[in-house]
Amino acid sequence: MDRPWIRHVPKGNPTNVEIPEISLQALFFKSVETYADKVAMTFFDQTYTYQQLEKMIYSVANSLYNLGIEKGxxxxxxLPNCPQYPISYFATLLCGGIIVQINPMYKANELLHVLNDSEAKVIICLDSLLPIVGEVKDKTDLMNIIPVSFESDSKFNELLIDKGHKLPEITIEPAEDIAVLQYTGGTTGRSKGVMLTHYNLVANTIQSYGTSQININTGExxxxxxxxxxxxxxxTSCMNFTFFIGGNLILVPRFEVEQTVNIIEKMKPxxxxxxxxxxIALLNYYHEEKQFDLSCLRTCSSGSAPLPVEIIHQFNNVSGSNVAEGFGLSEASPVTHRNPVEGLQKPGSIGIPIPNTDSKIVDLATGEETLPNGEVxxxxxxxxxxxxxxxxxxxxxxQVLRNGWLYTGDLAKMDDDGFFYITGRKKDLIIASGYNVYPVEIEDVIYKHPGVLEVAIIGVPDKYRGETVKAFVVLxxxxxxxxxxxxQYCRDRLASFKxxxxxxFLQELPKTAVGKILKRKLKEQYS
Structure with a gap:
């Protein structure tokens, strides 16, 4: 296979990395040994060393085991970003359990599907989410609901008490055993659980480090x-990567630009x-509110959605850093491509494949013919x-795993230097503020409104969110x-980003001769 990108890997960064056949928790505990007294996490004014974090993880793992949690x-x-998240995450893995990732913004019907599909036995959730969990509990296999409170004692705090239980030795087969079920929207309206093994996540953590190795001061x-x-x-790119390099994970529950600026000024990440x-929000604040110091940010990455080239240039100018745009998807743990941190960078591209990764562009008809450079x-x-x-x-x-290759569903092209460019999507996926939004999910909800005859959902360009959701409705x-x-009807039934x-409102939607709604026409005419 021709790999023109190899020559653009920065000197000092590897083109291939060694990936040990170990569990994800074993990778974490190696860092505990190396960086025991270093700060592992910061949550506002609270800090936790790697040693302290390890102790809390074992306490929670023992408690979960005592609740009857077994391998698998x-x-x-x-949960939002908070200390209880990494603690629960690695405690689950220590028990041999599988983590089911759930967006705290989910509404009852979305939560119910994931809980039932995964057959989760326990949910660890923010206390403010107890009403929505309670709404679906009786329709699920949940045996325990463990609330987390930032304000007072909670059931989670009881898990942190060392009760002297001894966790049995759990044997993990890294390439076979699932560590995480990462749910992704389904084009049929059914959300799919992506099975990420321990090996997948260990690999992507080490691969991600390989893309930044020359810029990283481990332990600092x-x-x-x-x-x-x-x-x-x-x-992967924040939590697992940070722990792998012995870094300090500065946890922020939600993005609020003024609070983020204060954290940057105080913590100097x-x-x-x-x-x-x-x-985009940080840039707007810099230009419209105050010119705060961004020079502490040596390395920045942007993912989840395309970052406008103009924003990359502006942010680099005010920070002095290089924002390296990349690409990934849940099915790949997620990182697959990234712009080099030094040397040739191509703003507007997703960069080059990361270490140990091959990538190519194939024809849409069969998916078997490799296309020439420049062809979509x-x-x-x-x-x-x-x-x-x-x-x-x-x-x-x-459908998506064929002969060892993952078919992403994304339309793209590769140039002569081996840099890749996303040009569109085979499916109608909308990426709003970094979240995947599938039109059929929203359409299904709107179609339930008694006044709606027809609906079509498309993504339209948005300078702030990348894309935003627009509905065309025939009453x-x-x-x-x-x-x-x-x-408001949708807000009551869908996560806010959807x-x-x-x-x-239209008199009719454009359609083909056989009655299929032409979303392409809607995009051309109205967006």
């Missing part, structure tokens, strides 16, 4: 972590893995970070419905 059992985490870095850990990008909306086709990927498959969905797995005869009414930002 699923434990759902429905402070990593600004606002990207949610329940999202695969935050989980050196690394920042963000999404486009964060970079489907992006496919091969590497140790590629998922085991979709949880209990063999047909869907076979039933005599139905009376305003834009505000329909948006709610349409605008609604346009």
């Amino acid at each position: 059992d699923r434990i759902a985490l429905m 870095e402070k990593v600004l972590t606002i990207s949610p850990l329940f999202h695969v990008y935050g989980m 050196s690394l920042f893995m963000g999404v486009p909306t964060m970079f 086709g489907e992006l496919i990927i091969k590497g140790p970070q590629v998922m085991k498959g979709y949880w209990r969905m063999e047909d869907e797995t076979n 039933k005869n005599n139905a009376s419905l305003t834009e505000e009414d329909l948006i 709610v349409p930002r605008s609604v346009e």
